[in-house]
Amino acid sequence: xxxxxxxxxxxxxxxxxxxxxxRLSPSQKVRLWAKLEDxxxxxxxxxxxxxxxxxxxxxxxxxxxxxxxxxxTSGNTGISLAMVCRVKGYRLICxxxxxxxxxxxxxxxAYGAQIISxxxxxxxxxxxxxxxxxxxxxxxxxxxxxYGNPDNARAHYETTGPELLADLPTITHFVAGLGTTGxxxxxxxxxxxxxxxxxxxxxxxxxxxxxxxxxxxxxxxxPELYDASVLSSRFSVGPQDxxxxxxxxxxxxxxxxxxxxGAVLHAALGIAVKQVTAGSSADIAFIxxxxxxxxxxxxxxxxxxxxxxxxxxxxxxxx
Amino acid sequence: xxxxxxxPTILRPVTKGEKTVxxxxxxxxxxxxxxxxxxxxxxxxxxxxxxxxxxVNIYVNDEDVRFTGGLDTTVADGDQVTIxxxxxxxxxxxx
Numbered sequence: 431x432x433x434x435x436x437x438x439x440x441x442x443x444x445x446x447x448x449x450x451x452x453r454l455s456p457s458q459k460v461r462l463w464a465k466l467e468d469x470x471x472x473x474x475x476x477x478x479x480x481x482x483x484x485x486x487x488x489x490x491x492x493x494x495x496x497x498x499x500x501x502x503t504s505g506n507t508g509i510s511l512a513m514v515c516r517v518k519g520y521r522l523i524c525x526x527x528x529x530x531x532x533x534x535x536x537x538x539x540a541y542g543a544q545i546i547s548x549x550x551x552x553x554x555x556x557x558x559x560x561x562x563x564x565x566x567x568x569x570x571x572x573x574x575x576x577y578g579n580p581d582n583a584r585a586h587y588e589t590t591g592p593e594l595l596a597d598l599p600t601i602t603h604f605v606a607g608l609g610t611t612g613x614x615x616x617x618x619x620x621x622x623x624x625x626x627x628x629x630x631x632x633x634x635x636x637x638x639x640x641x642x643x644x645x646x647x648x649x650x651x652x653p654e655l656y657d658a659s660v661l662s663s664r665f666s667v668g669p670q671d672x673x674x675x676x677x678x679x680x681x682x683x684x685x686x687x688x689x690x691x692g693a694v695l696h697a698a699l700g701i702a703v704k705q706v707t708a709g710s711s712a713d714i715a716f717i718x719x720x721x722x723x724x725x726x727x728x729x730x731x732x733x734x735x736x737x738x739x740x741x742x743x744x745x746x747x748x749x
Numbered sequence: 750x751x752x753x754x755x756x757p758t759i760l761r762p763v764t765k766g767e768k769t770v771x772x773x774x775x776x777x778x779x780x781x782x783x784x785x786x787x788x789x790x791x792x793x794x795x796x797x798x799x800x801x802x803x804x805v806n807i808y809v810n811d812e813d814v815r816f817t818g819g820l821d822t823t824v825a826d827g828d829q830v831t832i833x834x835x836x837x838x839x840x841x842x843x844x
Contacts, residue, residue, distance in 0.1 A: 555836050634813075636833070647759060647794055650804025650835040664813035666806070666831060 440517055443470055443477045444589045448597040448715065453682045454695075456702050459711040463598055464685060465590070468721035472506075472513045475590075475719045479612050480510035482585035483574040484518065493572055498523060500571045502561035504554055505534035506720055507576050507610075512541035523571070525561040527553055533724040553637070555651045576610045578654030586616025594715055595624055605698045605716040607690045608632040608664065611656040613717060618660040632664040633697035635672065635690055638743065665700070667693035669740035673730050675699070676722070680731070688720040689730055689743065752780065752824050755831040763788045772830070777807060778820040780830065795832070796820070804835045 436442045446469045451462040467475035487493040498521040501511055508524035515522040522543040526534075529550040538545055546564070548557040558577065565573040576582050594601060594617065604621055606613045611632075618630040669689075676692030679685045687695075698716045705712040722731055730739045754772050756764050764770055770788070774780040785792035795805050800819070807814045808831040814822040824830065 553836050632813075636831075637836075645759075647802060647804050647834055652803065652835050658815060661816065663816040666808045666811050666813065666833065668811075 438517070439471050440481055440514065443481050445593065446470060448594065449685075451679075451683050451685075454678070454699070456699075456706045460702050460705045461713050462698055462702060463601075463713065463715040464679075464683075464718050465594060465715060466685070466718050468687070468718055470510075472509045473720055473723070474506040474510060475613060475717060476506040476510040477513070478585040478589055479576060479579075479582040479610075480507060480514050482588075483576065483579050483581045484511070484514045484520075486581040486584075487572060487574060488518075493520065495519065497521075498568075498571045500525065500561055500565055500568075500573050501576065502526070502548075502554065502557040503576070504530050504557065505724070508543060509534065509537050509541065511574070512538050512543040515543070516541050523564075525557045525564065527557050531724055532727060537724070555649065558651065576612065577651075580655070582610055582612035583616035583619070583655055586613050587620045588616075590717075591617040591620025591624075595621065598713055598715055600713045601625060601628065601715050602712045603629045603631060603698075603701055603714040605631045605633060605694055605701065605714065607694050607717065607719055608634040609690075611653050613719075615655050615657060615660055622660065629662045629701070630660060631697055631701060632661050633694045634664060634666050635693050636666045636668045638669070665697045667696045669743045670736050671696045673739045673743070674736045676730060677736070680722070685718065686722045686731075687718045688722055689725050689728070691716075691718045691720070694719075751826060752828045752830050754780065754784065755829070757833055759834055760791065760794060760832065763790050763794065775823060776820065777809070777814050777822045777824060777830075780824060781820070806833045806835055807831070808833070 446466050448463050448465050451464055455461045470477035484493065499511060499515055500523040501508060502525045504526050508526065512522050523546060524538055524543050525546045525548055527550050528547040535545055548560045561573060565571055604617055608614060614630065614632050621628040672689050672692035675695040676687060676689050679687055679695055694716050698714050702714055728743055751771050751773055754770050756768055756770060772780040772783045774783050781792055781795055795802055801807065801815065809822055809824055809828055
């Protein structure tokens with residue numbers, strides 16, 4: 431029996447289950463596997479980088495007792511940091527776009543975090559810019575900066591990647607969502623070292639137009655962590671496909687995942703079909719970044735067709 | 750070879766407000782050249798020093814062309830091409 435007793439909540443981060451999807455897998459030879467990151471203490475994959483970033487900042491002296499942490503986040507990282515900061519006694523300020531779901535804001539406030547809203551137009555780019563500005567104005571605040579902090583990717587290199595390989599030594603493909611890029615960079619690098627023929631695939635959520643409301647192209651943003659050489663391919667998945675797959679995962683396999691997981695599953699199924707067509711065997715693992723609770727108000731899990739539900743995501747950051 | 754190209758809000762001043770335009774060409778580079786011939790300024794916004802602009806992503810049937818040959822990526826009749834600016838991702842996954 432594996433040890434399931436921990437001395438504190440922080441030690442319970444990681445060690446998530448990998449479950450097979452026998453009904454969604456196209457054949458006995460081409461199998462899909464879901465890593466249930468919603469089983470982390472705050473219910474998302476972000477507990478891993480949040481804990482790693484805080485621990486590293488403590489270790490090198492940037493974070494000291496009584497410090498204030500500030501972070502641009504559209505939700506899950508904020509919730510994870512809020513938990514870690516609560517346990518360790520730091521004050522947390524989250525800068526997030528005003529169109530982030532209400533559930534996330536309520537959870538953050540419950541943990542005692544303070545929220546500063548950035549304009550919806552401009553999406554996460556505006557939140558990043560605002561957090562950088564506030565951080566510059568308050569040199570005593572510590573910004574962990576998930577988009578450029580190597581400890582984000584390192585958390586996945588040291589934990590998520592090894593867990594995946596231990597549970598699925600025959601892994602051929604790894605698929606995850608692309609946000610900060612930390613999961614894909616960390617797991618991708620680890621698997622490339624251990625599994626020479628591994629295929630690493632990014633599924634990037636394609637949001638509504640409001641989210642892309644830049645004034646000019648040069649205001650664009652690529653996370654500092656991003657290294658394209660780690661990836662084999664990258665897909666853009668629109669809200670309708672994400673909604674359809676989120677519902678399918680729940681209906682067919684009983685997994686109640688967040689909408690970004692639908693986008694990831696869409697890419698994973700696309701790969702699976704290609705493998706079947708090519709007559710290859712494949713073990714395709716993908717990340718379930720969080721569960722559906724925080725997205726209930728979007729209508730994704732209700733009745734109505736996929737297009738209507740996807741329309742409910744317009745203008746919102748759903749991943 | 751005619752394909753449909755989805756244009757992001759930020760580039761619509763160049764396409765006179767059109768959200769979707771059609772373009773001819775057998776590669777992404779040829780599509781961009783065709784677009785430039787009708788919508789002056791498009792080429793400069795998408796390509797810098799012979800490569801795709803750092804903050805521009807182009808997808809053929811939802812796949813990022815940087816992983817399929819870049820500007821030399823081939824396109825076929827009926828393909829869907831999407832142009833998007835690079836933005837900070839969410840938290841779900843990421844995100």
